[in-house]
Amino acid sequence: MADITDIDAVQGLLAGEGYICGRPLATVVFLALRLGRPLFLEGEAGVGKTEIAKALAAGLDRRLIRLQCYEGLDAATAVYEWNFPAQMVAIRTAEATHQADRRQLTAELFSDEFLIERPLLQALRPDARGAPVLLIDELDRTDAPFEAFLLEALSDFQVTIPERGTIKAEAPPIVILTSNRTREVHDALKRRCLYHWVDYPDFPREMEILRARAPEAEASLSREVVAFVQQLRSEDLFKKPGVAETIDWAKCLLALDVIALSPEVIADTLGAILKYQDDIARLHGSEAKRILDQAKAGLEAS
Ligand SMILES: Nc1ncnc2c1ncn2[C@@H]1O[C@H](COP(=O)(O)OP(=O)(O)OP(=O)(O)O)[C@@H](O)[C@H]1O
Numbered sequence: 592m593a594d595i596t597d598i599d600a601v602q603g604l605l606a607g608e609g610y611i612c613g614r615p616l617a618t619v620v621f622l623a624l625r626l627g628r629p630l631f632l633e634g635e636a637g638v639g640k641t642e643i644a645k646a647l648a649a650g651l652d653r654r655l656i657r658l659q660c661y662e663g664l665d666a667a668t669a670v671y672e673w674n675f676p677a678q679m680v681a682i683r684t685a686e687a688t689h690q691a692d693r694r695q696l697t698a699e700l701f702s703d704e705f706l707i708e709r710p711l712l713q714a715l716r717p718d719a720r721g722a723p724v725l726l727i728d729e730l731d732r733t734d735a736p737f738e739a740f741l742l743e744a745l746s747d748f749q750v751t752i753p754e755r756g757t758i759k760a761e762a763p764p765i766v767i768l769t770s771n772r773t774r775e776v777h778d779a780l781k782r783r784c785l786y787h788w789v790d791y792p793d794f795p796r797e798m799e800i801l802r803a804r805a806p807e808a809e810a811s812l813s814r815e816v817v818a819f820v821q822q823l824r825s826e827d828l829f830k831k832p833g834v835a836e837t838i839d840w841a842k843c844l845l846a847l848d849v850i851a852l853s854p855e856v857i858a859d860t861l862g863a864i865l866k867y868q869d870d871i872a873r874l875h876g877s878e879a880k881r882i883l884d885q886a887k888a889g890l891e892a893s
């Protein structure tokens with residue numbers, strides 16, 4: 592991390608991986624790296640929360656370890672598990688061959704051979720390239736007990752395995768947590784982290800993202816696409832399109848050889864940007880044309 596000396600360096604590093612971020616996000620990433628604090632990112636779907644961890648790992652040339660959260664996720668799945676079936680086979684084999692030295696067998700059964708390392712334990716292991724990036728993705732999908740457990744794990748970066756003792760990270764991992772805010776994450780956990788709300792990008796930034804992610808799109812089409820999506824986000828929709836949808840849509844339009852937006856083209860390709868039937872139904876008829884007209888008027892005015 593020797594070359595990350597300031598916020599510009601973070602912006603440059605991420606841009607090198609095709610991730611475009613503004614100064615506030617770059618600042619909080621810089622501080623997370625500099626202070627060794629976990630970074631907690633919240634925001635709507637498809638605004639680039641997960642991607643930032645990937646871009647950071649790639650840019651820093653660190654290993655990316657991802658813990659995907661879901662309801663019912665427990666410590667065994669997140670930290671480690673003993674390979675119980677393999678242990679049973681080893682016991683049976685020892686019995687069959689009369690190798691019955693109990694102490695030796697026990698030591699063997701709790702050796703690395705039978706230890707299944709899950710993401711949180713993997714992240715504590717030394718790595719020649721430097722401490723890994725640990726992405727704890729979609730934390731809002733887990734429950735309170737797991738959050739409490741995580742709070743412990745993140746406070747001292749160590750894990751105790753009763754049969755083996757305590758394993759502590761030589762160099763703590765770079766931790767990024769994300770949430771879609773389907774529920775509030777507990778204050779105690781948030782307090783440990785630096786926080787940033789990842790918002791939808793403004794017009795110039797979304798243009799830049801599209802240039803990075805769909806460089807084959809003509810600038811005139813990209814401008815219309817971004818202006819339309821931005822206008823769409825100001826409408827009363829159940830699920831607003833994220834950056835991921837903007838990129839997808841531009842790629843769909845390219846595949847269809849579209850060079851400019853029209854109400855017909857929009858109606859035919861709405862499935863790339865809106866994923867709820869109610870939202871799609873709202874845009875049928877004259878609505879798509881009205882939004883397109885507004886988007887174009889905005890482009891002309893700028
Ligand atoms: N700032 C950005 N620069 C470049 N690409 C971006 C940016 N933001 C989003 N993207 C693109 O959008 C896609 C979706 O982003 P990502 O999966 O990180 O969203 P998310 O916020 O994690 O969404 P979800 O909440 O649904 O998981 C990425 O694959 C990436 O290509």
Ligand SMILES: [Mg+2]
Nearest residue numbers: 640641728769
């Ligand atoms: Mg994500």
